Amino acid sequence: MEQLLQQIINGISLGSIYALIALGxxxxxxxxxxxxxxxxxxxxxxxxxxxxxxxxxxxxxxxxLLIAMVFCTLLGVAIEKIAYKPLRNATKIAVLITxxxxxxxxxxxxxxxxxxxxxxxxxxxxxxVKTFKLANITIxxxxxxxxxxxxxxxxxxxxxxxxxxxxKAMRAVSLDQDAAMLMGVNVNxxxxxxxxxxxxxxxAAGILVGVYYNSINPLMGTxxxxxxxxxxxxxxxxxxxxxxxxxxxxxIIEVFVSGYGNSMYxxxxxxxxxxxxxxxxxxxLLGKNVREKV
Amino acid sequence: xxxxxxxxxxxxxGGLTAVSNVNMEIHQGELVGxxxxxxxxxxTLFNLLTGVYVPTSGKITLNKDGKEKSMQxxxxxxxxxxxxxxxxxxxxxxxxxxxxxxxxxxxxxNVKYGLAASFFHLPSYVREEKKLVQESTDFLKIFKLEDKxxxxxxxxxxxxxxxxxxARALAxxxxxxxxxxxxxxxNPAETAQLTELIEWIRxxxxxxxxxxxxxxxxxxxxxxxxxxLDYGTVIANGTPDEIKSNKRVxxxxxxxxxxxx
Amino acid sequence: xxxxFEVRGMKKLxxxxxxxxxxxxxxxxxxxxxxxxxxxxxxxxxxxxxxxxNLITGFTGQFSLGHAGFMSIGxxxxxxxxxxxxxxxxxxxxxxxxxxxxxxxGCLVGLPTLRLKGDYLAIATLGMSEIxxxxxxxxxxTNGAAGLNGIxxxxxxxxxxxxxxxxxxxxxxxxxxxHGRACISIREDEIAGEAMGINTTKYKVIAFTIxxxxxxxxxxxxASFFYFLKPDTFGFLKSIDVxxxxxxxxxxxxxxxxxxxxxxxLVSTILQSFSEIRMVLYALILVVIMIFRPQGxxxxxxxxxxxxxxxxxxxxxRKGRV
Numbered sequence: 001m002e003q004l005l006q007q008i009i010n011g012i013s014l015g016s017i018y019a020l021i022a023l024g025x026x027x028x029x030x031x032x033x034x035x036x037x038x039x040x041x042x043x044x045x046x047x048x049x050x051x052x053x054x055x056x057x058x059x060x061x062x063x064x065l066l067i068a069m070v071f072c073t074l075l076g077v078a079i080e081k082i083a084y085k086p087l088r089n090a091t092k093i094a095v096l097i098t099x100x101x102x103x104x105x106x107x108x109x110x111x112x113x114x115x116x117x118x119x120x121x122x123x124x125x126x127x128x129v130k131t132f133k134l135a136n137i138t139i140x141x142x143x144x145x146x147x148x149x150x151x152x153x154x155x156x157x158x159x160x161x162x163x164x165x166x167x168k169a170m171r172a173v174s175l176d177q178d179a180a181m182l183m184g185v186n187v188n189x190x191x192x193x194x195x196x197x198x199x200x201x202x203x204a205a206g207i208l209v210g211v212y213y214n215s216i217n218p219l220m221g222t223x224x225x226x227x228x229x230x231x232x233x234x235x236x237x238x239x240x241x242x243x244x245x246x247x248x249x250x251x252i253i254e255v256f257v258s259g260y261g262n263s264m265y266x267x268x269x270x271x272x273x274x275x276x277x278x279x280x281x282x283x284x285l286l287g288k289n290v291r292e293k294v
Numbered sequence: 295x296x297x298x299x300x301x302x303x304x305x306x307x308g309g310l311t312a313v314s315n316v317n318m319e320i321h322q323g324e325l326v327g328x329x330x331x332x333x334x335x336x337x338t339l340f341n342l343l344t345g346v347y348v349p350t351s352g353k354i355t356l357n358k359d360g361k362e363k364s365m366q367x368x369x370x371x372x373x374x375x376x377x378x379x380x381x382x383x384x385x386x387x388x389x390x391x392x393x394x395x396x397x398x399x400x401x402x403x404n405v406k407y408g409l410a411a412s413f414f415h416l417p418s419y420v421r422e423e424k425k426l427v428q429e430s431t432d433f434l435k436i437f438k439l440e441d442k443x444x445x446x447x448x449x450x451x452x453x454x455x456x457x458x459x460x461a462r463a464l465a466x467x468x469x470x471x472x473x474x475x476x477x478x479x480x481n482p483a484e485t486a487q488l489t490e491l492i493e494w495i496r497x498x499x500x501x502x503x504x505x506x507x508x509x510x511x512x513x514x515x516x517x518x519x520x521x522x523l524d525y526g527t528v529i530a531n532g533t534p535d536e537i538k539s540n541k542r543v544x545x546x547x548x549x550x551x552x553x554x555x
Numbered sequence: 556x557x558x559x560f561e562v563r564g565m566k567k568l569x570x571x572x573x574x575x576x577x578x579x580x581x582x583x584x585x586x587x588x589x590x591x592x593x594x595x596x597x598x599x600x601x602x603x604x605x606x607x608x609n610l611i612t613g614f615t616g617q618f619s620l621g622h623a624g625f626m627s628i629g630x631x632x633x634x635x636x637x638x639x640x641x642x643x644x645x646x647x648x649x650x651x652x653x654x655x656x657x658x659x660x661g662c663l664v665g666l667p668t669l670r671l672k673g674d675y676l677a678i679a680t681l682g683m684s685e686i687x688x689x690x691x692x693x694x695x696x697t698n699g700a701a702g703l704n705g706i707x708x709x710x711x712x713x714x715x716x717x718x719x720x721x722x723x724x725x726x727x728x729x730x731x732x733x734h735g736r737a738c739i740s741i742r743e744d745e746i747a748g749e750a751m752g753i754n755t756t757k758y759k760v761i762a763f764t765i766x767x768x769x770x771x772x773x774x775x776x777x778a779s780f781f782y783f784l785k786p787d788t789f790g791f792l793k794s795i796d797v798x799x800x801x802x803x804x805x806x807x808x809x810x811x812x813x814x815x816x817x818x819x820x821l822v823s824t825i826l827q828s829f830s831e832i833r834m835v836l837y838a839l840i841l842v843v844i845m846i847f848r849p850q851g852x853x854x855x856x857x858x859x860x861x862x863x864x865x866x867x868x869x870x871x872x873r874k875g876r877v
Contacts, residue, residue: 035674086846092673093618094849097802100795101841108834222791226685233678268689274682279667282675344750374752382750388743390855391736398733399740400751405733409761412732413725419732426733466752 002136007259008252013143013212015251016150020205021228022235022243023157024076024198030174030238031194032088037099038079040225041106042199046072046206047216048110054122061128061211065149069203076199077192085188110218118217121210128211146208153201154244161240166193174238223267227254230274236284245285296357297322297470297502298343303352303366305335305342305526312338314526316352320470325496325503327517329510329537331546335526336506337383340472343504344380345370358469375403379468381459383475383506389448393439393458396447397430400465404429430465436498437461453484457491464495470502471495477509485512492516514538522546575716582712592712596780598820599715600773603722605800605812607769610726612798613806613855614735615762616742617669618677622770622797624684627789628660629653629771630778631697634706637779646709646779650718653778654771660687661767662760669759684794691786702785703778710780718776722769727809729765738762742807803844807855815852 021043028036046068053064083102087095130141161167169190172180181187209224210216231250235242250270258266283289300318304311313335320326328336341347343354345368354365356376365373388396405426411419434440437457442450447458456476463471473492477485489512496503507513513520514534522530522537524546530537537543578595581587587595604622611619633649640648668679691697729735737758740748749755778784804815822840826833844851 029674033674035678083842083846087849090845090849093612093798093802093806094845096677097799098842098845100799101838101845103838104834105838105842108831108838112831112835226681226791229678230682264693265689268686271682271686271689275668275679275686278671278675278679278682282671346746346750369754370746370749371752371754374750380750382747386744386747386750388740388747391739391743395736395739399736399748399753402733402737403752407732409729409734412729412734415728415732423732462751 003259006137007255009137009139009143010259011252011255012248013146013251014255015248016146017205017209017212017224017247018228018231018251019244019247020150020153020201020208021224022232022247023154023240024202025229026232026235026237026240026243027170027194027198029232030240031170031191032084032177033092034084034095034099035229036084036198037096037225038083038102038106039076039198039202040221040228041103041110042072042076042079042221043202043206043209043225044216044218044221045075045106045110046203047210047220048114048206049203050207050210051119051121051216061124065204065207068207069200072199072203072206073196076195076202080192080195085191107218107221114218116218118215121214121216124211142212146212149204149208153204157197157201157240160197166190170194227267227270230270230277233274233282233284234277236287239284239286242284242286295322296320298504299353299355299357300343301353301355303339303342303354304350305338305347306350312526313342316523316526316528318521318528318531320502320504322502323496323500325492325505325516325518327513327520327534328504328506328523329508329513329520330523330529334523334546336523337474338526339523340380340474340506342366343373343472344378345373356470374466374468377467377469378472379463379466379470380472381463381474381476383478385455385459387447387455387459387462389446391447392444393434393447393450394427394430394443396458396462397433397465398426400462401426401430401433403466433461433465452479453487456480456488460491460495464499468501470504473503473505473507475506475508477507477512480509482511485509488512489516571720575712575720578716579712593781594820594824595712596710596715596776598817599719600777600780601797601800601816601820602719602813603769603773603776604797605804605816606722606726606809607766607773608797609801609804609806609809609812610729610738611762611766613801613808613812614730614742615738615759616745617759617762618673619680619763619766620677620791620794620798621664621680621682621684621687622766623789623791623793624680624687625657625661625767625770626774626777626793627687627691627786628657629774630784630789631691631703631774632656632771633775634703634778634784635696637707637709638703638705641707643709646707649779650772650775653775654768657771657774658764658768661770662764664767665760665763669756669763681791681794684789685791688786688790691789697784697786700785700787702783704783706778706782706784708779708782710776715776715780718772722772723809723813726765726769730809734758734761799841802849803851805851805853805855808851808853808857810858811851811853811856814858 021040024039025036028034028039049068049071050064053059053067079102083098084095087098128141132139161170169180169185170193172183172185173187173190177187227250228247231246232243234249235244235246253273254266254270257269277284281287296319298320300316303313303316305313316339328339330336338347342349349366352366356363356365356378358377363376388399405422407416407418407422410416431440431443434443439454439458439461442454447455450458460473460476477488480488492503493516495501505517517534519532520534520537521528522543529542529546530540578587582592604626608619608622611617630653632653636649636652637645664683668676671679692700697703737753738761740751740753741755741758745755800815800819801812803819804811826836
């Protein structure tokens with residue numbers, strides 16, 4: 001029983017990370033139907049910015065977190081403006097390849113600048129290494145931090161999307177871009193804002209992972225990115241609550257397969273979930289059925 | 295003799311019922327019209343008849359060579375092979391392909407060579423392809439599109455594209471042809487030409503035709519019978535004269551006041 | 556002599572033979588040395604991969620991001636067979652067994668996933684490819700992450716030529732047949748195609764299976780030339796590589812894929828000396844080309860003799876005016 005609860009807690013921590021990243025994928029797909037392959041690399045850069053804040057600049061965790069988020073926000077918006085905006089009316093494949101190009105650019109650019117070797121986050125001190133024990137189950141402060149920060153950010157996101165004008169604009173543009181434009185919505189600003197939000201969350205996830213798992217490298221975004229994307233698809237691509245749910249489901253499943261099953265097949269199970277979802281209900285858990293008009 | 299029988303056909307999309315309890319009977323050789331205000335469910339009915347949509351309930355039966363064949367739930371290509379062809383409201387030609395290719399693809403079912411022959415261009419391939427080009431070109435001659443056969447479909451004029459759309463459907467050798475607003479976007483001269491074409495192909499290809507149209511001059515001129523659809527149900531069915539003076543039809547098109555005039 | 560040239564396809568045959576002979580001579584006299592031979596092998600393997608993927612994505616319009624998975628099946632099958640039977644016969648069996656295995660998996664993968672469209676199909680194929688990779692990572696017979704080493708080397712220019720030319724010929728032939736046109740109609744307008752009697756599911760699966768078959772051949776050739784395999788070689792990045800070659804050459808243009816494969820291999824070789832910045836430049840090139848010429852080099856047109864004679868006419872008329 002204790003093992004089970006421990007696994008669940010681990011799963012929730014991992015799930016938080018996936019949820020944060022998945023939100024970026026789902027929001028961007030919802031608004032411009034693009035699978036933003038570069039998103040996982042924004043996450044990676046968040047981790048690196050956090051690293052440099054904490055080592056070279058010797059800043060504390062909170063400041064580093066904020067700086068990482070701001071930097072990633074700007075990066076995400078820049079990517080959209082430079083690489084995706086010119087291709088708003090291009091074919092799906094052209095945009096996809098561009099996204100892949102941006103992803104490779106970020107990965108190998110980072111590799112070129114900081115070198116390919118793995119770097120370790122500086123050892124944490126103070127409350128960051130505190131642990132709690134609840135009847136033989138260990139909960140680290142870091143886990144609490146991860147889940148806490150994730151929940152706060154998700155609540156903020158829900159607030160922005162549901163209660164602000166820009167949030168309404170985001171929802172309008174994702175339903176019908178042309179109609180939104182005709183209603184006076186500034187589509188470009190709205191899209192940039194969407195990228196900004198998603199990238200900020202990815203940046204947060206990056207630094208949280210750096211602190212929690214300790215090691216970072218330029219290619220660290222690929223696999224988590226893929227899994228977070230699968231989480232978004234699972235919950236319903238384009239649907240924000242779906243990404244949140246999906247992230248936690250995938251995180252928990254992954255931890256369970258790793259803990260109780262064969263950790264070698266951990267990744268394959270996540271991919272198998274993807275295939276299953278796509279075959280049974282491609283629009284995901286919370287998705288609706290869309291029909292092409294003939 | 296009924297070639298197509300539709301019984302209590304219904305199609306719902308979630309909460310919206312697009313077609314409701316439609317009954318229809320089309321006889322061999324008839325030219326039947328299907329009219330109704332926009333959104334009445336005419337194209338949805340076509341989509342049901344051609345397998346693009348699966349009915350929520352009801353039956354569609356095709357009567358061919360004395361044998362009855364149940365059509366609902368079958369895939370579109372099976373229905374096409376059974377002898378039902380259609381054109382589309384918004385032209386769906388293979389735009390980046392040539393006129394000849396558009397027709398050749400429609401004639402695919404006549405082709406008698408397999409994959410191996412296509413990989414290695416075996417003699418059966420050479421022979422059948424030659425036959426296919428000849429048949430397709432002859433077909434295009436009928437529709438006066440022969441000299442445009444190597445032109446990309448997207449480069450044809452609008453009227454020519456509409457003609458090609460019909461030609462392509464006929465190339466599948468149907469017994470029942472469903473035309474979805476073939477005169478859309480045409481001026482009176484073009485419509486008159488189309489009217490002649492439709493009457494001619496009916497005789498020449500021994501067809502039964504079901505026609506959706508908004509252009510009343512066309513409908514009243516050539517249709518022998520007309521079904522009127524409104525909000526997914528058949529509100530009237532009869533000869534053009536009967537339909538013209540039918541109160542419910544006038545109401546549906548022009549509103550209640552007009553029907554009291 | 557002139558009459559001989561008028562026989563259908565004679566020009567192409569002569570061109571093919573010339574290509575074979577010239578390169579064979581260059582190889583035999585070591586002008587194309589071992590290093591360049593690796594480039595040559597890479598070019599040929601990439602051509603086979605690209606032409607196969609072009610059939611699936613360019614001609615039939617089905618978005619596949621899992622081509623590397625099929626390649627890996629062919630590679631491992633051939634490796635395993637030739638490591639147990641290191642003869643030419645074993646090699647041939649290995650290549651075709653690999654190709655057939657890949658084709659079967661292609662068919663099995665295709666059947667359930669080809670109902671999906673666009674992005675959904677892309678990620679489904681990506682997922683399938685990753686599952687294959689993880690399976691190979693964990694099997695004993697493939698030696699897991701350590702991979703297989705010392706695979707008997709049978710591939711030389713002769714085999715590369717035969718399989719590359721064969722792939723190009725077979726797939727071009729297929730495209731110009733009624734079955735090929737049925738596939739193309741799916742890309743053009745699937746709903747219209749179905750309405751015209753084309754069993755679109757069947758043809759999507761056919762295209763997928765053929766593409767997978769040739770990817771299997773490419774994988775087998777890779778295994779038998781580079782004599783070392785590990786699962787990570789055939790990951791997502793490899794699938795992307797092939798897709799980039801196809802898109803850069805032009806979706807729907809076989810000659811585009813061939814030219815693009817050659818160009819990209821040359822670019823890769825030239826940039827070899829700038830190893831770190833190489834990928835960065837490659838990525839930049841990708842983005843720039845997608846923004847300014849998304850249809851790629853050839854669009855959906857093919858290189859033809861007609862183009863050369865048009866070029867000849869243009870040059871002639873210029874000469875005349877001077």
